[in-house]
Amino acid sequence: xxxxxxxxxxxxxxxxxxxxxxxxxxxxxxxxxxxxxxxxxxxxxxxxxxxxxxxxxxxxxxxxxxxxxxxxxxxxxxxxxxxxxxxxxxxxxxxxxxxxxxxxxxxxxxxxxxxxxxxxxxxxxxxxxxxxxxxxxxxxxxxxxxxxxxxxxxxxxxxxxxxxxxxxxxxxxxxxxxxxxxxxxxxxxxxxxxxxxxxxxxxxxxxxxxxxxxxxxxxxxxxxxxxxxxxxxxxxxxxxxxxxxxxxxxxxxxxxxxxxxxxxxxxxxxxxxxxxxxxxxxxxxxxxxxxxxxxxxxxxxxxxxxxxxxxxxxxxxxxxxxxxxxxxxxxxxxxxxxxxxxxxxxxxxxxxxxxxxxxxxxxxxxxxxxxxxxxxxxxxxxxxxxxxxxxxxxxxxxxxxxxxxxxxxxxxxxxxxxxxxxxxxxxxxxxxxxxxxxxxxxxxxxxxxxxxxxxx
Amino acid sequence: xxxxxxxxxxxxxxxxxxxxxxxxxxxxxxxxxxxxxxxxxxxxxxxxxxxxxxxxxxxxxxxxxxxxxxxxxxxxxxxxxxxxxxxxxxxxxxxxxxxxxxxxxxxxxxxxxxxxxxxxxxxxxxxxxxxxxxxxxxxxxxxxxxxxxxxxxxxxxxxxxxxxxxxxxxxxxxxxxxxxxxxxxxxxxxxxxxxxxxxxxxxxxxxxxxxxxxxxxxxxxxxxxxxxxxxxxxxxxxxxxxxxxxxxxxxxxxxxxxxxxxxxxxxxxxxxxxx
Numbered sequence: 049x050x051x052x053x054x055x056x057x058x059x060x061x062x063x064x065x066x067x068x069x070x071x072x073x074x075x076x077x078x079x080x081x082x083x084x085x086x087x088x089x090x091x092x093x094x095x096x097x098x099x100x101x102x103x104x105x106x107x108x109x110x111x112x113x114x115x116x117x118x119x120x121x122x123x124x125x126x127x128x129x130x131x132x133x134x135x136x137x138x139x140x141x142x143x144x145x146x147x148x149x150x151x152x153x154x155x156x157x158x159x160x161x162x163x164x165x166x167x168x169x170x171x172x173x174x175x176x177x178x179x180x181x182x183x184x185x186x187x188x189x190x191x192x193x194x195x196x197x198x199x200x201x202x203x204x205x206x207x208x209x210x211x212x213x214x215x216x217x218x219x220x221x222x223x224x225x226x227x228x229x230x231x232x233x234x235x236x237x238x239x240x241x242x243x244x245x246x247x248x249x250x251x252x253x254x255x256x257x258x259x260x261x262x263x264x265x266x267x268x269x270x271x272x273x274x275x276x277x278x279x280x281x282x283x284x285x286x287x288x289x290x291x292x293x294x295x296x297x298x299x300x301x302x303x304x305x306x307x308x309x310x311x312x313x314x315x316x317x318x319x320x321x322x323x324x325x326x327x328x329x330x331x332x333x334x335x336x337x338x339x340x341x342x343x344x345x346x347x348x349x350x351x352x353x354x355x356x357x358x359x360x361x362x363x364x365x366x367x368x369x370x371x372x373x374x375x376x377x378x379x380x381x382x383x384x385x386x387x388x389x390x391x392x393x394x395x396x397x398x399x400x401x402x403x404x405x406x407x408x409x410x411x412x413x414x415x416x417x418x419x420x421x422x423x424x425x426x427x428x429x430x431x432x433x434x435x436x437x438x439x440x441x442x443x444x445x446x447x448x449x450x451x452x453x454x455x456x457x458x459x460x461x462x463x464x465x466x467x468x469x470x471x472x473x474x475x476x477x478x479x480x481x482x483x484x485x486x487x488x489x490x491x492x493x494x495x496x497x498x499x500x501x502x503x504x
Numbered sequence: 505x506x507x508x509x510x511x512x513x514x515x516x517x518x519x520x521x522x523x524x525x526x527x528x529x530x531x532x533x534x535x536x537x538x539x540x541x542x543x544x545x546x547x548x549x550x551x552x553x554x555x556x557x558x559x560x561x562x563x564x565x566x567x568x569x570x571x572x573x574x575x576x577x578x579x580x581x582x583x584x585x586x587x588x589x590x591x592x593x594x595x596x597x598x599x600x601x602x603x604x605x606x607x608x609x610x611x612x613x614x615x616x617x618x619x620x621x622x623x624x625x626x627x628x629x630x631x632x633x634x635x636x637x638x639x640x641x642x643x644x645x646x647x648x649x650x651x652x653x654x655x656x657x658x659x660x661x662x663x664x665x666x667x668x669x670x671x672x673x674x675x676x677x678x679x680x681x682x683x684x685x686x687x688x689x690x691x692x693x694x695x696x697x698x699x700x701x702x703x704x705x706x707x708x709x710x711x712x713x714x715x716x717x718x719x720x721x722x723x724x725x726x727x728x729x730x731x732x733x734x735x736x737x738x739x740x741x742x743x744x745x746x747x748x749x750x751x752x753x754x755x756x757x758x759x760x761x762x763x764x765x766x767x768x769x770x771x772x773x774x775x776x777x778x779x
Binding site: 215216217225254255256259260261262282283284286293295296299301302305306310315317318320323393394395440441442 | 574593774
């Protein structure tokens with residue numbers, strides 16, 4: 049059995065000083081080698097484990113037959129953004145986690161193969177030509193992140209006239225403001241958006257639904273037959289401890305938006321600044337925490353710490369990102385829980401952390417962190433809070449009768465909200481999750497919207 | 505339906521302050537007093553919040569002081585030019601209270617965000633005393649507009665070039681010793697609002713203020729604009745920008761406003777090369 053083909057990467061000591069993409073992708077030889085490892089199982093567990101059920105064995109077989117265009121189309125049928133998902137999906141928990149080869153050996157690098165096909169399509173300007181039969185019914189999509197894009201593409205292909213409304217000045221949602229350039233180059237997102245425009249989808253920037261236009265206006269003044277809300281989980285969670293408003297304390301959202309969307313790494317030519325001192329602590333253990341830590345390092349911080357209240361095994365981030373962070377010199381300060389931010393003249397100087405020990409397993413199956421009476425003080429110039437996001441309340445606050453739960457998540461029954469004709473999916477329904485789950489929700493919601501409009 | 509944000513009119517109110525009328529029909533239609541917009545002058549620009557001073561069915565009026573790099577770049581735009589981005593109306597509309605009489609305090613360019621609120625107060629029949637202050641005569645703005653809706657106008661300047669010489673607080677103390685008000689509203693520099701609130705507290709007079717901290721998205725996403733009020737954290741962009749002034753930690757806000765001072769300076773150095 050040949051071993052899993054490692055994807056080439058930029059050297060860690062070089063890449064932690066720039067914003068270039070870390071993982072470089074397979075070349076033709078590598079992609080064939082890796083594809084040849086697939087056992088082509090009779091009952092492919094990888095397909096079931098994929099949130100959008102891509103026919104993985106089929107596209108791999110097509111790669112082996114040199115039919116790259118057909119292979120790309122196989123993915124595109126279920127996932128319109130292979131170049132994105134090949135990069136950011138937590139494959140080890142999905143397709144690759146289910147791969148039979150992984151039981152005794154190493155799973156097929158399915159994500160890398162998917163990425164290859166996505167990049168192949170972008171590089172060669174190959175896309176599936178589709179003839180759309182117009183039905184002239186209007187659909188509004190709120191938010192141009194993964195959920196909105198997937199919903200827009202699916203429902204457009206059914207013949208609807210589709211408008212996507214985006215609050216920010218660029219399209220892509222979290223793909224633009226959240227995920228850093230070194231993990232997902234923004235040019236990929238832009239090219240995918242252009243393709244969707246070519247499909248006939250209209251994109252409108254600077255429109256905040258709930259402010260610039262209301263749901264009522266969309267129905268009454270603009271004559272939309274159905275609306276999809278995919279406004280994501282944009283509201284940062286706070287630690288709720290003393291000192292959170294000191295200068296030098298960021299929510300990860302602010303820190304990453306300054307760099308990813310506003311390009312603060314090119315300051316002053318990009319006019320939005322970001323300030324990073326020598327010592328930066330990031331509290332949290334998810335992908336956003338890894339992104340923030342690696343971004344801080346690239347901006348010139350000498351020491352960057354991940355401060356997390358559980359142990360290494362409990363980190364919720366993708367394994368690959370944790371490895372990358374370690375390689376780039378991010379230090380993991382585990383079993384520490386910040387309890388106070390100490391400052392001087394309104395500027396952060398230190399964080400006081402309670403030392404935790406591992407207790408019994410909790411409902412998540414991880415060992416629960418139990419506080420001790422001991423504390424550790426860390427000197428820092430910045431603290432970046434990356435402990436989660438919750439749904440943005442703007443639409444809820446401006447829309448009477450839109451039912452949400454105690455966490456502000458829109459309540460749906462099969463993607464249908466409490467308002468007839470209004471559907472929702474992605475993080476606004478589930479709370480912060482993954483790109484692919486949001487895309488799956490957008491795609492499914494499109495099918496429900498189509499049946500709904502047909503009953504009108 | 506892609507909108508271009510065309511500058512329909514521009515009036516230089518004084519050497520530092522411009523008024524601009526910008527075509528933005530969607531924003532204009534839903535605007536209420538107290539709402540603001542976030543604008544980006546060009547593709548490399550910052551997102552900066554500015555209060556909507558007036559609106560009609562097609563356009564909004566903003567007033568900006570050319571104090572930092574981005575507002576200086578905005579000031580270089582002229583009638584017929586386009587802005588890269590204008591998004592809004594943002595924030596919670598001002599809570600216009602049903603009061604009989606009101607004392608309003610405007611400091612410098614703070615007169616601009618104050619105007620739509622006083623207009624709303626005047627429309628409901630509230631009697632308004634306005635104290636308006638600036639560094640000098642040239643920096644007093646919107647005087648004619650205020651005169652049209654306000655009974656008693658008290659002007660003061662730091663250098664005495666118009667009205668009384670001194671700060672607005674001096675006039676306020678005098679008025680409060682002679683008269684009682686149901687409500688106060690103050691918009692201006694943070695230090696002015698802080699001092700006004702302090703004085704009014706002595707007279708048991710409630711003061712509404714409007715905050716203008718650093719923002720990025722303006723939709724509650726980044727949290728840069730957070731402000732401590734009575735020990736709780738609020739976001740000025742979605743919870744404000746107007747708040748009751750009594751419990752605001754002004755000192756913290758003043759320091760937060762200064763965090764990027766050096767970066768502002770670096771940007772300003774570019775103004776020479778960017779023509």
